[in-house]
Amino acid sequence: MELRQLEHFVAVAQECHFTRAAKRLHIAQSGLSASIRSLERELGAPLFLRSTRQVQLTPAGQALLGEALRALSASNAAKDAVAAVQGLLRGRLSIGSLQCLHAVHVPTLLAGFLSEHPGLEIQLRQGGSDELIELVRTGRLDVAFVSKPGSGRCPDDVVIQALDREPLALACALDHPLAGNGQVKLADLAEEQFVDFPADWGTRDLADRVLTAAGIERRVALEVTDVHSLLDLVAYGLGVALVPRSYSVKTDRVRFIELAGEVPAWETVSVTTDPTSAAAAALLREVDRVKAAAG
Incomplete structure (x- = not known):
């Protein structure tokens, strides 16, 4: 089993569609399908129920998804650790944010952060808090700036850090x-x-x-x-x-x-997974620095 296969599997599981997953991964759909079939043969179980409109995870696929996300997260953390020793931040940082974030001005934050870490590729997505938290939980985003969830609405497997509160x-x-x-x-x-x-x-x-x-x-x-x-x-x-x-x-x-x-009060928070990627952790440190400088 290769990390590449797990990346392909997670993309299909999250998109529920082979064509969309292939576009997301920038590979041919035939290559993606072949990779999934190879993984299914190796595991001895079908991972998806396929139809003309969408694909759904089988019980075996559901069992694999959590482990695959953890394996990919661990792999990324290993790469981050090596980059940190070299004093570098490379790769991609996917960020989610509300449209209006009083705690920090996102364009200014990202401009300053990228000037310090030019090797990073930044992706930004706006949306509702529930949507963005779920994207962090499932590994589609590294960090999100959202409204603090109400009681019982926040998944247990994400890490929340307070940003700001206002009436x-x-x-x-x-x-x-x-x-x-x-x-x-x-x-x-x-x-x-x-x-x-x-x-x-x-x-x-x-x-x-x-x-x-x-x-x-x-x-x-x-x-x-x-x-x-x-x-x-x-x-x-x-x-x-x-x-x-x-x-x-x-x-x-x-x-x-x-x-x-x-x-x-309206409270805003940052949401990450545990472990937090080196790039996401560096961005949160930059947020703390900007807030402290603003007084």
């Missing part, structure tokens, strides 16, 4: 009846229509929990996948939103109002 605020149109208030109570939002992100986004999860705890069953009429669209919809009076206070620097067309009472 939520109410975002409403400038001519909204609540716009002149210095503070707003959650109870005042019972009849409001909301704009928000999809259900697997961390700020949506927090807003849901905050309002449910206050006994409010809200209506999310409009869902968007980017911050600026959300704020535009709020500005035109199509709904209100509970958002991190730092969003207030993005527009002067929306009123941001402090929430009264004890309201849970």
Whole structure:
């Protein structure tokens, strides 16, 4: 059994499709299929249930997946250890991030990091917190910057490190009846229509929990996948939103109002696997340095 075969197997398992896996690996589909067949012959068991639309793991494939991910992680860790002795960081670092990360400005972070480690290839993906955490857990990402998961929503096999916390605020149109208030109570939002992100986004999860705890069953009429669209919809009076206070620097067309009472803060975290790759660990050290320099 070769590491190359395990890489091929993991790609097919994660993509659930041979063609997509072959494109991801930059190899011919025929070569990928031959590699998987060879691995199946060696193990004496089929690893996938194949159909014209997708492939699914067999019980044997499910058993192999965890071990394959651990073997590949150990192999990468060995390469990282040798590179660290030489004072080098090489290879690829795959990063996931929320669109708006108050703790650190991602473009500035990556520009500085790459100037120090020009041998690295950086890949960046934006998405919702649940999606990005799962991509870290399954080895598709090395590190992700996400909202802190709610209780019971974080896998046991990832490592979480706190980044930042900030209060939520109410975002409403400038001519909204609540716009002149210095503070707003959650109870005042019972009849409001909301704009928000999809259900697997961390700020949506927090807003849901905050309002449910206050006994409010809200209506999310409009869902968007980017911050600026959300704020535009709020500005035109199509709904209100509970958002991190730092969003207030993005527009002067929306009123941001402090929430009264004890309201849970929005917390951001980094997520990695154990062991953490040398490149991901170096990036997290750079995050700590940037935060410390910013005071």
